[in-house]
Amino acid sequence: MADQASSLLAALAAVVGDAHVLTDQRDTASYVADWRGQYPGIARAVVRPASTAQVAEVVRLCAHAGVPLVPQGGNTGLVGGSTPDDSGREILISLGRMTAQRRVDPLGNSIILEAGCTILAAQQAAAACQRLFPLSLASEGSATIGGALSTNAGGEQVLRYGNTRDLTLGLEVVLADGRVLDALTTLRKDNTGYDLKQLFIGAEGTLGIVTAAAFKLFALPRRTVTGWVALADPQAAVELLAMLGDAVGERVTAFELLGREALDQVLAHGLDGMRDPLGGDYPWAVLFDVSEASASLDPSQAVEEVLAGALERGLAGDAALAASGRQAEEFWALREHVPEAQRLEGPSIKHDISVPITAIPAFIATADAALRRAVPGIRIVCFGHVGDGNLHYNQSKPAGMADAEFRARASEIHDIVHGIAASLDGSISAEHGIGRLKQQAFLRHKSPVALDLMTRVKTAFDPHGVFNPGRVLPLAGPT
Amino acid sequence: MADQASSLLAALAAVVGDAHVLTDQRDTASYVADWRGQYPGIARAVVRPASTAQVAEVVRLCAHAGVPLVPQGGNTGLVGGSTPDDSGREILISLGRMTAQRRVDPLGNSIILEAGCTILAAQQAAAACQRLFPLSLASEGSATIGGALSTNAGGEQVLRYGNTRDLTLGLEVVLADGRVLDALTTLRKDNTGYDLKQLFIGAEGTLGIVTAAAFKLFALPRRTVTGWVALADPQAAVELLAMLGDAVGERVTAFELLGREALDQVLAHGLDGMRDPLGGDYPWAVLFDVSEASASLDPSQAVEEVLAGALERGLAGDAALAASGRQAEEFWALREHVPEAQRLEGPSIKHDISVPITAIPAFIATADAALRRAVPGIRIVCFGHVGDGNLHYNQSKPAGMADAEFRARASEIHDIVHGIAASLDGSISAEHGIGRLKQQAFLRHKSPVALDLMTRVKTAFDPHGVFNPGRVLPLAGPT
Numbered sequence: 001m002a003d004q005a006s007s008l009l010a011a012l013a014a015v016v017g018d019a020h021v022l023t024d025q026r027d028t029a030s031y032v033a034d035w036r037g038q039y040p041g042i043a044r045a046v047v048r049p050a051s052t053a054q055v056a057e058v059v060r061l062c063a064h065a066g067v068p069l070v071p072q073g074g075n076t077g078l079v080g081g082s083t084p085d086d087s088g089r090e091i092l093i094s095l096g097r098m099t100a101q102r103r104v105d106p107l108g109n110s111i112i113l114e115a116g117c118t119i120l121a122a123q124q125a126a127a128a129c130q131r132l133f134p135l136s137l138a139s140e141g142s143a144t145i146g147g148a149l150s151t152n153a154g155g156e157q158v159l160r161y162g163n164t165r166d167l168t169l170g171l172e173v174v175l176a177d178g179r180v181l182d183a184l185t186t187l188r189k190d191n192t193g194y195d196l197k198q199l200f201i202g203a204e205g206t207l208g209i210v211t212a213a214a215f216k217l218f219a220l221p222r223r224t225v226t227g228w229v230a231l232a233d234p235q236a237a238v239e240l241l242a243m244l245g246d247a248v249g250e251r252v253t254a255f256e257l258l259g260r261e262a263l264d265q266v267l268a269h270g271l272d273g274m275r276d277p278l279g280g281d282y283p284w285a286v287l288f289d290v291s292e293a294s295a296s297l298d299p300s301q302a303v304e305e306v307l308a309g310a311l312e313r314g315l316a317g318d319a320a321l322a323a324s325g326r327q328a329e330e331f332w333a334l335r336e337h338v339p340e341a342q343r344l345e346g347p348s349i350k351h352d353i354s355v356p357i358t359a360i361p362a363f364i365a366t367a368d369a370a371l372r373r374a375v376p377g378i379r380i381v382c383f384g385h386v387g388d389g390n391l392h393y394n395q396s397k398p399a400g401m402a403d404a405e406f407r408a409r410a411s412e413i414h415d416i417v418h419g420i421a422a423s424l425d426g427s428i429s430a431e432h433g434i435g436r437l438k439q440q441a442f443l444r445h446k447s448p449v450a451l452d453l454m455t456r457v458k459t460a461f462d463p464h465g466v467f468n469p470g471r472v473l474p475l476a477g478p479t
Numbered sequence: 480m481a482d483q484a485s486s487l488l489a490a491l492a493a494v495v496g497d498a499h500v501l502t503d504q505r506d507t508a509s510y511v512a513d514w515r516g517q518y519p520g521i522a523r524a525v526v527r528p529a530s531t532a533q534v535a536e537v538v539r540l541c542a543h544a545g546v547p548l549v550p551q552g553g554n555t556g557l558v559g560g561s562t563p564d565d566s567g568r569e570i571l572i573s574l575g576r577m578t579a580q581r582r583v584d585p586l587g588n589s590i591i592l593e594a595g596c597t598i599l600a601a602q603q604a605a606a607a608c609q610r611l612f613p614l615s616l617a618s619e620g621s622a623t624i625g626g627a628l629s630t631n632a633g634g635e636q637v638l639r640y641g642n643t644r645d646l647t648l649g650l651e652v653v654l655a656d657g658r659v660l661d662a663l664t665t666l667r668k669d670n671t672g673y674d675l676k677q678l679f680i681g682a683e684g685t686l687g688i689v690t691a692a693a694f695k696l697f698a699l700p701r702r703t704v705t706g707w708v709a710l711a712d713p714q715a716a717v718e719l720l721a722m723l724g725d726a727v728g729e730r731v732t733a734f735e736l737l738g739r740e741a742l743d744q745v746l747a748h749g750l751d752g753m754r755d756p757l758g759g760d761y762p763w764a765v766l767f768d769v770s771e772a773s774a775s776l777d778p779s780q781a782v783e784e785v786l787a788g789a790l791e792r793g794l795a796g797d798a799a800l801a802a803s804g805r806q807a808e809e810f811w812a813l814r815e816h817v818p819e820a821q822r823l824e825g826p827s828i829k830h831d832i833s834v835p836i837t838a839i840p841a842f843i844a845t846a847d848a849a850l851r852r853a854v855p856g857i858r859i860v861c862f863g864h865v866g867d868g869n870l871h872y873n874q875s876k877p878a879g880m881a882d883a884e885f886r887a888r889a890s891e892i893h894d895i896v897h898g899i900a901a902s903l904d905g906s907i908s909a910e911h912g913i914g915r916l917k918q919q920a921f922l923r924h925k926s927p928v929a930l931d932l933m934t935r936v937k938t939a940f941d942p943h944g945v946f947n948p949g950r951v952l953p954l955a956g957p958t
Contacts, residue, residue: 242586
């Protein structure tokens with residue numbers, strides 16, 4: 001066995017170079033655990049190929065040896081989907097060296113990037129030719145486009161531009177037997193058979209390894225109107241979104257809800273000297289962007305009219321528009337620091353649910369009440385993307401409760417929240433995926449018919465379980 | 480055998496009612512051949528279920544009897560994908576009775592419709608609540624949303640709103656064993672496992688029968704600027720599109736190219752008294768719509784500035800903006816009557832190719848030259864959706880050539896056109912699908928890896944070949 005293992009590592013080193021087969025714990029440490037440290041694992045090795053051909057050869061060697069592969073991008077995931085288990089059997093394959101920008105086509109509004117490019121690098125490459133790559137996440141400096149594809153990442157501009165799936169024109173994928181699917185097209189329309197790329201998007205590395213992708217680019221916004229609005233309740237947010245949509249159409253680029261607790265935590269920790277754009281103790285805030293690609297059209301007045309109408313009707317309590325790009329960044333910093341502030345508050349229990357947009361108020365009311373019954377004093381940190389029906393509905397422990405006591409309630413709290421989301425035709429994972437963290441809830445809430453079809457797809461594409469075994473779908477049979 | 484056949488029909492009649500199992504040729508005639516009459520077939524019966532439960536039971540009965548099913552919507556397809564073969568073995572299942580509008584949610588911008596609803600009915604249901612259902616096709620009065628989903632239909636507003644796939648939030652599908660996949664969600668974000676609905680969209684009824692779907696709705700445009708521009712060549716069209724995009728962003732809703740021959744044929748047949756919006760003998764025209772959802776913003780001036788700049792630079796020869804909604808309709812009638820005019824000109828050979836947008840000029844130049852070498856005097860009717868890189872690149876026979884002689888060259892002409900599209904990284908079927916018409920070209924131009932994966936999907940979802948056997952993918956093994 002030891003001989004076989006070392007001969008596999010030697011063969012891998014012959015493909016990617018000695019320097020890119022890491023086995024020393026000091027070298028592998030940053031790969032084998034997720035960044036939150038919730039899934040510490042052990043890898044037989046970390047392999048870092050530099051090209052699609054090398055990825056294909058690595059897969060062939062591992063498949064032949066019966067050694068499972070765990071693909072990893074920027075290791076910014078939240079569900080334990082891209083780190084090895086603790087068996088020491090799995091090999092981690094990092095796409096971090098594949099960062100080529102293969103083609104940028106501003107006239108055709110497309111870009112072809114290798115999987116290891118960060119989202120930030122993709123944004124910069126697009127901006128360099130006056131185009132927008134609209135994917136935008138808090139982790140964009142580290143998160144790669146390969147990871148974004150594998151998790152169908154969402155983020156802050158989904159309302160206008162869609163999630164990663166919607167932005168994708170084509171993919172290059174290494175399959176479980178080492179063959180390469182070249183579907184790296186920039187075509188806008190192609191109805192020739194099944195749209196295979198869709199299966200790899202959001203598959204969390206269980207069906208193939210994405211090595212490159214072609215994305216749509218968009219017109220760069222010429223101006224953005226950023227607003228902060230105080231509201232009495234989530235229903236007012238849903239109505240304000242509809243009013244804005246009626247007034248400025250698809251220009252509503254982001255529409256984020258923040259509950260008082262989320263805002264208080266950010267303000268309490270005084271990060272970067274942040275302050276509330278409005279005064280008073282309003283219970284809910286909305287932060288929105290309305291962006292405009294035309295230099296000769298200005299939506300500001302239409303937005304101001306909507307806000308004036310909302311104030312007059314009593315829908316909004318108060319509102320502020322950012323007077324400068326710098327002020328807009330300050331508004332956004334409040335939103336983006338919520339996760340960090342919550343971390344500083346102590347242990348947190350997190351959810352990433354979605355419901356139909358119109359069901360958001362019912363979800364919040366029902367879940368708030370149920371959690372307060374279950375854990376009196378629990379602090380609910382609710383924020384998210386109202387336009388997508390997607391809430392990061394998190395909890396901090398009640399004042400005075402021991403960390404361990406709160407953590408011990410996690411599973412009960414998850415069940416309450418997921419059950420209420422499901423009862424409103426919602427999802428238990430809107431944008432973070434399943435990985436290992438949410439597998440049990442996934443298996444409980446997904447229909448048996450859907451699970452059966454997914455298992456058939458896995459079996460058809462990866463019959464020997466080479467890719468990310470046990471993530472998303474459970475291992476088949478006894479392990 | 481006869482007994483088995485009649486007992487199957489009796490069982491089907493017990494499910495859907497005697498009146499909805501059609502076997503008399505007078506009753507089945509409008510179902511068993513496509514509307515162009517290119518695929519006359521024979522069905523053992525035409526079955527017309529009225530509910531998802533009935534569809535499921537029909538599938539179970541036919542699967543059990545080993546009788547293949549051919550699903551059909553409005554029977555407006557162009558590739559022979561929804562009519563029976565001439566064996567008399569297949570049963571045609573028409574979704575035409577399933578026309579319920581299950582839910583319209585203007586606040587959530589979604590609509591749930593059964594498969595037999597026409598596209599026009601979907602547009603009307605959306606408009607009734609001040610929303611836009613953006614799918615728009617010449618055949619929208621007959622074409623159903625089930626057919627649009629199964630072929631991932633495109634149409635005239637793909638540039639702005641995407642194709643049918645992009646508009647789809649959820650599906651309800653009857654599977655090959657009669658189970659029902661309920662993925663009829665209106666969620667904007669749901670990353671729980673593989674996105675199964677994507678496989679059924681564009682599968683041309685080979686993987687399941689779509690019985691209902693949830694679609695996105697959009698803000699209803701408040702005003703539309705429609706223009707007609709005379710151009711010297713297709714390169715000017717690509718550049719004008721980029722200029723418009725820079726000036727008004729995603730508001731460019733349609734951007735259609737028409738070659739002189741297409742325009743001449745429409746004008747020659749004097750349909751509905753149509754006339755050229757411009758004078759002169761310009762070789763190419765572009766017809767565009769710029770639409771605006773905000774009542775307080777008017778993109779007219781920005782559009783006029785673009786056209787003035789294009790005229791000044793010599794990019795455009797002449798241009799006209801429609802002065803009224805009626806005049807805009809007259810502009811559009813010219814575009815929409817191209818297929819009818821070409822039919823009146825005699826036999827035609829048709830293509831539905833796509834290439835990267837920037838490759839459109841090279842495609843047209845190369846294909847024109849190659850066809851004129853192969854068939855001197857051939858008339859090239861080129862029109863299509865520049866913004867999507869999708870051309871309907873059709874041919875009419877040279878003056879004086881016999882119809883049969885021209886038709887005999889079809890396969891050679893297809894090979895030339897498809898070969899040039901493929902050499903430019905294009906597609907041989909941008910929006911019409913494969914069906915039976917394009918199967919040989921599909922098998923020749925698609926990569927063996929992609930074909931293998933598609934076959935695995937077909938085998939995983941429909942192992943016994945119940946749904947539309949031999950369409951898209953060839954029958955496995957000897958038949």
